Amino acid sequence: xxxxxxxAAVRIEACGKTFADGTRALDPATLDIARxxxxxxxxxxxxxxxxxxxxxxxLELPDAGGKVLFxxxxxxxxxxxxxxxxxxxxxxxxFPNMTVADNIAYGLKIRGVARDERAARVAELVALTxxxxxxxxxxxxxxxxxxxxxxxxxxVAIRPGILxxxxxxxxxxxxLRDRLRSELNRLLRALxxxxxxxxxxxxxxxxxGDRIVVMRKGAIAQIGAPREVYFxxxxxxxxxxxxxxxxxxxxxxxxxxxxxxxxxxxxxxATTANATVMIRPETIxxxxxxxxxxxxxxxxxxxxxxxxxxxxxxxxxxxxxVDAPNTIQAKVGDRLGLSIAAGALRLLPSxx
Amino acid sequence: MSQKSxxxxxxxxxxxxxxxxxxLPMARLVVAGAEGPHGLTGxxxxxxxxxxxATLFNTVLLAAATTVVTLIVATITGxxxxxxxxxxxxxxxxxxxxxxxxxxxxxxxxxxxxxGRQGLIGDLSNRIFGEKFVFAYSIYGLFLGYLYFSIPRxxxxxxxxxxxxxxxxxxxxxxxxxxxxxxxxxxVLPALAPAFVASGAIAxxxxxxxxxxxxxxxxxxxxxxxxxxxEFTLTANFATSAALSVGLGLITWLILALARTFSGSGVAxxx
Numbered sequence: 001x002x003x004x005x006x007x008a009a010v011r012i013e014a015c016g017k018t019f020a021d022g023t024r025a026l027d028p029a030t031l032d033i034a035r036x037x038x039x040x041x042x043x044x045x046x047x048x049x050x051x052x053x054x055x056x057x058x059l060e061l062p063d064a065g066g067k068v069l070f071x072x073x074x075x076x077x078x079x080x081x082x083x084x085x086x087x088x089x090x091x092x093x094x095f096p097n098m099t100v101a102d103n104i105a106y107g108l109k110i111r112g113v114a115r116d117e118r119a120a121r122v123a124e125l126v127a128l129t130x131x132x133x134x135x136x137x138x139x140x141x142x143x144x145x146x147x148x149x150x151x152x153x154x155x156v157a158i159r160p161g162i163l164x165x166x167x168x169x170x171x172x173x174x175x176l177r178d179r180l181r182s183e184l185n186r187l188l189r190a191l192x193x194x195x196x197x198x199x200x201x202x203x204x205x206x207x208x209g210d211r212i213v214v215m216r217k218g219a220i221a222q223i224g225a226p227r228e229v230y231f232x233x234x235x236x237x238x239x240x241x242x243x244x245x246x247x248x249x250x251x252x253x254x255x256x257x258x259x260x261x262x263x264x265x266x267x268x269x270a271t272t273a274n275a276t277v278m279i280r281p282e283t284i285x286x287x288x289x290x291x292x293x294x295x296x297x298x299x300x301x302x303x304x305x306x307x308x309x310x311x312x313x314x315x316x317x318x319x320x321x322v323d324a325p326n327t328i329q330a331k332v333g334d335r336l337g338l339s340i341a342a343g344a345l346r347l348l349p350s351x352x
Numbered sequence: 353m354s355q356k357s358x359x360x361x362x363x364x365x366x367x368x369x370x371x372x373x374x375x376l377p378m379a380r381l382v383v384a385g386a387e388g389p390h391g392l393t394g395x396x397x398x399x400x401x402x403x404x405x406a407t408l409f410n411t412v413l414l415a416a417a418t419t420v421v422t423l424i425v426a427t428i429t430g431x432x433x434x435x436x437x438x439x440x441x442x443x444x445x446x447x448x449x450x451x452x453x454x455x456x457x458x459x460x461x462x463x464x465x466x467x468g469r470q471g472l473i474g475d476l477s478n479r480i481f482g483e484k485f486v487f488a489y490s491i492y493g494l495f496l497g498y499l500y501f502s503i504p505r506x507x508x509x510x511x512x513x514x515x516x517x518x519x520x521x522x523x524x525x526x527x528x529x530x531x532x533x534x535x536x537x538x539x540v541l542p543a544l545a546p547a548f549v550a551s552g553a554i555a556x557x558x559x560x561x562x563x564x565x566x567x568x569x570x571x572x573x574x575x576x577x578x579x580x581x582x583e584f585t586l587t588a589n590f591a592t593s594a595a596l597s598v599g600l601g602l603i604t605w606l607i608l609a610l611a612r613t614f615s616g617s618g619v620a621x622x623x
Binding site: 057059079080081082083084085086087089090091092093094095096097106107110111154155158164 | 520527538539545
């Protein structure tokens with residue numbers, strides 16, 4: 001693949017953003033992105049992830065003191081048109097007055113690439129993004145998924161050092177989103193460009209990201225590999241934002257978490273009057289009749305297909321979500337024994 | 353009452369108004385145009401007779417120049433006003449669109465105040481160069497008046513179109529390396545093309561047919577509406593003025609249709 005391995009390393013240094021009306025969109029943040037890495041900026045709307053992407057793109061200037069470096073070179077004052085970044089927008093922003101092929105070739109045309117070479121590059125990208133046959137279509141003749149592919153092809157056609165994607169799958173329906181997510185993953189791996197991907201969808205973040213930056217209210221909450229942020233969230237916000245989580249507040253005595261429905265051993269925890277503990281629903285096992293270290297009453301059962309979500313009350317101060325295998329028979333009102341491995345309990349810092 | 357007869361009943365007022373105030377007068381006009389000494393060939397006079405042809409040529413040229421200059425001025429202004437927020441913006445927009453309410457007479461009056469014999473420009477040039485520049489009573493004064501008349505109408509259309517532009521399109525073009533000029537040329541102007549056609553058509557048609565301004569400014573300006581007026585009132589030449597009226601309508605319609613087809617196919621081919 002001729003496009004592989006031309007990524008740039010990105011560093012943003014103390015980049016904050018305060019808008020003209022005084023709103024602070026982003027607290028000064030410092031972040032290193034390795035060459036060829038896929039970094040996902042994840043968070044709810046208004047968390048500053050898009051602002052950070054736009055600062056890296058050159059569409060926003062960071063507040064004074066902030067710096068953007070590509071491969072160690074200061075790019076802060078360089079406008080987007082000279083940063084050599086490929087960008088995919090949430091709305092795709094395809095040029096409606098051009099065909100698919102002209103859209104993809106636009107960046108090359110601007111760069112003065114000869115016609116033959118442009119055509120060859122377009123053919124290459126059309127094949128890569130599975131849109132062969134659509135080259136002469138107008139944009140309004142394309143489906144959402146096709147537009148997404150054209151937008152991606154157009155962005156990578158210029159062989160950018162950095163690929164920036166701003167919620168590229170959000171505008172699509174769920175089934176298509178899942179399919180395109182895997183396709184995008186394969187493509188990003190094949191291209192090997194440094195990629196910064198903004199999303200509010202944690203499933204997207206985990207599948208695509210080498211590392212995930214979880215953001216909240218203009219600040220970075222946690223940076224880590226998908227497994228790291230999932231299994232070892234730094235705080236309650238990250239725990240609840242990534243995947244499903246039961247957050248339990250209870251005292252710990254001598255390494256034992258004391259709950260209304262039973263006692264659970266917990267690793268590496270000192271005695272505290274009020275600990276905050278995360279328990280992922282899939283780590284809770286439904287025990288044989290009469291077994292288990294924790295017991296409660298079934299509140300509701302939702303059959304999802306590959307598993308079922310059982311809500312158990314009385315075991316903890318708040319009802320516990322349990323992801324149980326789809327073969328277990330449980331009815332509302334049944335008393336259920338539960339067991340949880342000691343390693344599955346994750347102590348979180350208590351919130352102020 | 354069936355659904356169908358209800359719809360027909362609702363359409364009745366439209367049918368009456370169309371017949372009474374549009375079809376009948378138009379038919380009468382067309383007939384009157386052929387009732388001159390030359391009969392149907394009276395219609396060709398607009399093209400065959402030198403004086404008429406020159407006037408037609410003048411009028412089309414004036415209207416075209418008005419349209420082009422209006423579009424240039426209004427596009428730049430409209431884009432700036434839509435994209436920037438600054439103190440006094442609302443006042444400026446109000447001022448620019450104020451002439452919407454003026455009849456042609458008032459516009460003509462203002463041109464006289466500006467470039468007439470006692471006008472501001474004449475006074476100023478008299479002091480500086482010792483010579484009075486007076487152009488209110490010529491086709492240049494009329495051009496200025498039509499510009500003044502058309503700009504507000506076009507600005508509002510362009511502003512609405514700019515508001516609907518996806519800023520992402522411009523950002524995407526920039527990310528691909530396009531300079532500000534290239535962004536305008538490749539993205540913004542093509543996206544505004546439908547607004548140019550729509551508002552340009554109004555500017556053109558207005559400039560072709562406007563009478564009040566021309567009448568206020570002078571009698572020696574050769575534009576079609578003035579010619580129709582003089583033929584009609586001064587020489588009581590009903591047939592010629594009717595033929596000229598129909599001609600004015602047809603030619604304006606033809607030019608607009610051509611412009612629409614031309615730009616329409618351009619827009620369609622482009623997206």
